[in-house]
Amino acid sequence: MTKGRPILVLLCLFTMVFLSGCWGAKEPDELGFILYTGVDKVEGNLLEVTFGIAVPQAGGAEGKGGKSERELEIVSVNAASFYGAVQLANAFVSRDLTFLHNRALIFSEEVAREGLEGYVNTMIRSRELRRNTFVLVTNGKAKEFIASNQAILETYPYRQMEFFLEGKKFVGFIPHSNLNMFYKALKSPGEEAITALCGVNDGKGRGIITDKEGEIIQEIAYLPGEIPRQGGNKIDIIGTAVFRGDKLMGYLNGNETRYYQMVKGDFQSAMITLPDPENKERLLVIVLKVELGRPPTIKVDLKGENPRIQIDLLLEGEIISTQSSTNYESGVEKAELEQYAGSIINNEILAVIQKTQQEYQSDIFGFGDHTRSFFWTWSAWEQYNWSEKYPQAEVEAKTTVKIRRTGLKIRTSPLPEVKGGEGP
Amino acid sequence: MDNNKVKIGYYEVTAIILVLIGTKAFTGFPRFIVEAGLTAGWIIILESGLLSIALWLLISALLFRFPGKSLTQINNLVLGPAFGILANLIFLSYITINNSNLLRLFSEAVILTALPEAPVSSLTFLFIIPALVAVHIGIEAIGRSTYIALPFIVIGTISVLAAIYPFMDHWQLLPLFGSGVGTVLTHGLLSVSGFSEVLILAYFVPYFSFDGSKLRRLGIFSIAVSTLAFVLIVAVYLMVIPVPGAQENIVPFYQLSRMIYLGRYFQRVEAIFILFWTFTAFLWIALGLAVIAIIVRDMLKIPYYRPILPALSTLFVSIGLTPADFMQSIEIEKFILGTIGWQFTFIPPCVVYMLSLLRKKGGRVKHDQG
Incomplete structure (x- = not known):
């Protein structure tokens, strides 16, 4: 063995000449x-x-x-x-x-x-x-x-x-x-x-x-x-x-893409601009940063003549900007703002879903995947033919907006009366 | 090599069986299962695993009747020399064809994933020559290597499954019974050969350094852990690449590893996977060669297996390169694992067990008294 070792080492060294690359190697x-x-x-x-x-x-x-x-x-x-x-x-x-x-x-x-x-x-x-x-x-x-x-x-x-x-x-x-x-x-x-x-x-x-x-x-x-x-x-x-x-x-x-992503659960966060509900005539706006509070809950019911889809969405928000002196940071105004934002987003979501039902007949939201649990076998699910049923589906959505943060301000004080405001 | 001196420890044997069974996860096995059961693929695995445990209980009962004897010897004792050789040949032919085909599959998989320009013959040599050297060194060395490698293989596998988590969607596991209850149950029955490597325990009995009474527990543990691993891999595969796309991938686990993307700085990590995958393949081929060599040695009643290794390696390569193309190799693997494997693996020892009971051969008490 000892005699053979130098030969083995030489053989290994010699082998390296042939191991410099492989078939298909490219720099x-x-x-x-x-x-x-x-x-x-x-x-x-x-x-x-x-x-x-x-x-x-x-x-x-x-x-x-x-x-x-x-x-x-x-x-x-x-x-x-x-x-x-x-x-x-x-x-x-x-x-x-x-x-x-x-x-x-x-x-x-x-x-x-x-x-x-x-x-x-x-x-x-x-x-x-x-x-x-x-x-x-x-x-x-x-x-x-x-x-x-x-x-x-x-x-x-x-x-x-x-x-x-x-x-x-x-x-x-x-x-x-x-x-x-x-x-x-x-x-x-x-x-x-x-x-x-x-x-x-x-x-x-x-x-x-x-x-x-x-x-x-x-x-x-x-x-x-x-x-x-x-x-x-x-x-x-x-x-x-x-x-x-x-x-x-x-x-x-x-x-529409934003609302599509909210329902799909892919939405991360975005700033949404809304007309100030208390100051619509002045064309003032409120900007909320919203994000998904939790993954959307989607329930599909196939019992009726047409499928029924229920969407429950929780969005959490932060007030980024208000142009008026209305104190949206707390109290009744905050609750009103939450409800107002929720209803606007809800209507927009329903409009997008309706567009995909009527105009495109295309369930891009993947509601059909939620019907899997109604079937025991793949073939039964396939035969149900969800894509044909989707345009007739009845859709309900409930969007809840909760304002969790208000930026660096806790309240908005109105301008003094002498400067044309409402005063404290 | 004198088999009386060669002994393998409990943990090494456990590692060997786990690697032998588990390596299938890196071939097309998850795809066969999904093809058979669609979204219920994981149920097929579960059923096969439970059934394999039941069959192993029967086989281990046979081994208990003949303490210290390998299945090769037991077959001869129960069936007589002629039928004994036949029973041994059945398993030998199965494992030879299966191993040779796996040699081809792994070689082709390397072409597919890493070396697209390399000739398949060069890669079969790349696997068989180190395997030949390893078996020549001895089963103990392979056992220890497997024992050392196992944690890395487990960590690698779990890492891939965990890293692919962002792509998982649990809805893709429904409908629950996929291709239908009957089909799922039938394929669960046919797919027990996915765990047939546990039988190798029965051929390694003379090499154990531990008490043979632990054999049953070792087999059950190996099958249970492998079942869990397969269920996990098939379920993750289905959740990430759902039906019908899951039926399309040649090497599902590789496809999963290619999809890992955890931000710009953690992607394209399949190269790491290829490393441990190739090493696992090498272990598998070496172990397969060792098992075949031991069975042949026992059958021919020759004292050493080293001299027959070159011949067996040549046989491996020849059979492995026989299929005309990769697709044919895949079909053979599917046919062996999903259709006929159980007839060549679990059934003969169970029949031998029944015969040993009928003919009242063996038996622990009698043996001890003797």
Whole structure:
């Protein structure tokens, strides 16, 4: 054994020559990392697939070489199939294109209306794409969206979409939507799929807002491209694309998305602006920051002719802003404000549900999943055909708002009489 | 190797059985179960586990009638040399085909998850050569390695299941009886072979350093813990990737690990999973090779198993590479575990037990007196 040991050691050392890599090994600088993929339809029933490929930082590490002019190289290829486009792109992109770091799949409205099943099946099968890849539908062209997007504040464009879709939980108008969620809902007999909605904003908005009273409650009722604004990134991500099966049926605006998320239980927090109930004629507003007090309670009853859905929602709030001198922080006024906010939110929720029932016939809330307990077997549940029953369902909602905090003020004192107020 | 000198401790044996049974969780096993029971997949596991415990009680009763003897020897004693060899061959053929197929499945799974360009033959060698070396060193060494590895495997598995918690939705476990009561019960019966590795205890009896009376408890404990683990894994799988999508994934546990996302700084962790998964696969193949070598040695009544290891390894690789493609391998695994496995594993020893009672062979009192 002792005699053989040096030979064994030499043999091991010699083996290392052959262990320097494995089949299929690739260095990072051989790869072209696709960060965004867009799918459009073009003439001849061809696909136009757009890739946003990360451009390596010029000069090496951040801070030394600084940012290169562009973070993304945008290329588009027309092909008969998705992977056909990927293959063709390799004809003019020097690096091997890979989806390992792809963060978002963006489908154009046209493609989404035709149906996404084929694309989603392809992507779920992929070894490179992950199920937590974000899925978005744009109300324009996917190519335009990717080209217009500028990661203005980001050193790493990779993070941008993550900030939008993971980090913006405090606004409530960007729904969380990834490949897994879409696929799960697509295949479920009890739920329909959604995606986040995005688009290009050319700075025109949807026109000048003149009716302030009407606009207060609908403060964020925008679709992408409609937000009246100037400057900044030229894209908007706001609202929800609603599907029935794999086909796009329509959109929910930012406001509706917020209420959709409340019922779904995905809502984290948001600031809601309401007309001041005591000072409506002066067009004053109250801003509440609300969050889910507990997951919504949803009960579905299948005993009657039509299914009955009952939603019980508890929201907890904090007063962020009041413009009047009314003391909403305590007493009767606080109770009135809670009731007022609850009734407004309740009506909005019912309106959104009604829209999905009548306009889209699509149960994006997943109420159908709550009917599972009525059936012993999968086939019986499937045969019940919830998606056909949903539009006729009778929906009741009860929203309770409880104001738990009032910011740094405990009460609001009116202006002195000498200054035109009501006095103490 | 002289088997009279080789002894394995209680905890090592427990670890071996747990790894042998539990490794299936990292193959397509959870998917077969979901295919059979849909949302009631976890009930199938529960039923199979309870049934396996009942069958193990019968088999351990057989072992008690012949203290210190392995099932190979018992088969010869009860059935006579000719039928004894036949009974041993039944289990041997089952475990050889099953192990060889698993060698292929794990090799293919590595291609699928980590080394997409590697030829399958190179990966089968990657698994079989270390297994061959390990078995050559001895069953004690494998036992100790398994004992040391088990906590890491358990921690790894629990970590994946815990990290996937944000994706769970308990509604996805309903309707309760999934594919229907009859179908669930039938598949629960057919799937007992998922726990058939407990039988290896019966072949390892001469190697135990502990009292044989603990055998029954060890088997029950191993099956119970494995049942719990399988139920948990299938339930989590169903809650995260519900039916019908749950029927689509080639390697469910890998798919779960790929989905872990606990913020930007804790994602893409499946590489860690691949490490402990590959190590578990290696242990499984080594243990399988050791078991087969021991059975063959006992059957042929030769003193050592080392000389037959290269031949058995070649047989493993040859059978493993026989299926034309990955899909065929998966079908074989499904057929073995979900349809015919129980006939080759639990049934023969139970029949031998009945015969030993009828023929009044063995028996603790008689043996002690003798």
